[in-house]
Amino acid sequence: DAKTTQPTSMDCAEGRAANLPCNHSTISGNEYVYWYRQIHSQGPQYIIHGLKNNETNEMASLIITEDRKSSTLILPHATLRDTAVYYCIVRVGYNTDKLIFGTGTRLQVFP
Amino acid sequence: NAGVTQTPKFQVLKTGQSMTLQCAQDMNHNSMYWYRQDPGMGLRLIYYSASEGTTDKGEVPNGYNVSRLNKREFSLRLESAAPSQTSVYFCASSEALPEMNTEAFFGQGTRLTVV
Numbered sequence: 001d002a003k004t005t006q007p008t009s010m011d012c013a014e015g016r017a018a019n020l021p022c023n024h025s026t027i028s029g030n031e032y033v034y035w036y037r038q039i040h041s042q043g044p045q046y047i048i049h050g051l052k053n054n055e056t057n058e059m060a061s062l063i064i065t066e067d068r069k070s071s072t073l074i075l076p077h078a079t080l081r082d083t084a085v086y087y088c089i090v091r092v093g094y095n096t097d098k099l100i101f102g103t104g105t106r107l108q109v110f111p
Numbered sequence: 112n113a114g115v116t117q118t119p120k121f122q123v124l125k126t127g128q129s130m131t132l133q134c135a136q137d138m139n140h141n142s143m144y145w146y147r148q149d150p151g152m153g154l155r156l157i158y159y160s161a162s163e164g165t166t167d168k169g170e171v172p173n174g175y176n177v178s179r180l181n182k183r184e185f186s187l188r189l190e191s192a193a194p195s196q197t198s199v200y201f202c203a204s205s206e207a208l209p210e211m212n213t214e215a216f217f218g219q220g221t222r223l224t225v226v
Contacts, residue, residue, distance in 0.1 A: 034214075036215075041199065041220065042219060042220070043115075043201050043203070043217030043218050043219050043220055044154065044201070044203075044215075044217050045217070046214035046215065046216070049214070085153075087153065087154075099144065099156070099203070099205075099215055100156060100170070101146070101153045101154040101155070101156075102153055103152065103153040104153055
């Protein structure tokens, strides 16, 4: 099962882009990269996912390197409400549908 | 459409007591999960159920049992609670598709303290 490595914490100024990196060097060809976030002690919230192409939705953009060994989640205009723990997850297995969380990156957005 | 509902939201148990955490989803999802989150830590998978009638162990299954009662409900039981099981417990559900491009929805958590 592929593991992920993320920085423990990051800071970002409000209104600036937040770029959160994730390393998943052992990812398999059929595994997706997912991003979730957890605000305070709430249940995690889905953000975005991708396989090998860059993806964008109303919340964020996901940039996956060509070799798929790393990715970056981009919040284009961070707000104070984006302060949260962000988890990069690689989908485990082919048909089992498990989600294994790491320790994540604590993003602090400051005024 | 409530999503994923967990009960209770808070619980205090004495060591050795038993209890069942309830989880229900109304999205017709096949897969359901139980996680625990200790203070300052990430989520760890306890058990999951890929479909009705099946359950499998996750990373930290010891001390827990689960029941997939039907497609909607997935319960987590602590037979003999220990202080080490003090944690926040999250239930989640997702659709299981061969393409694997599905998101999981989480409940708001059950905060359990074992004294």
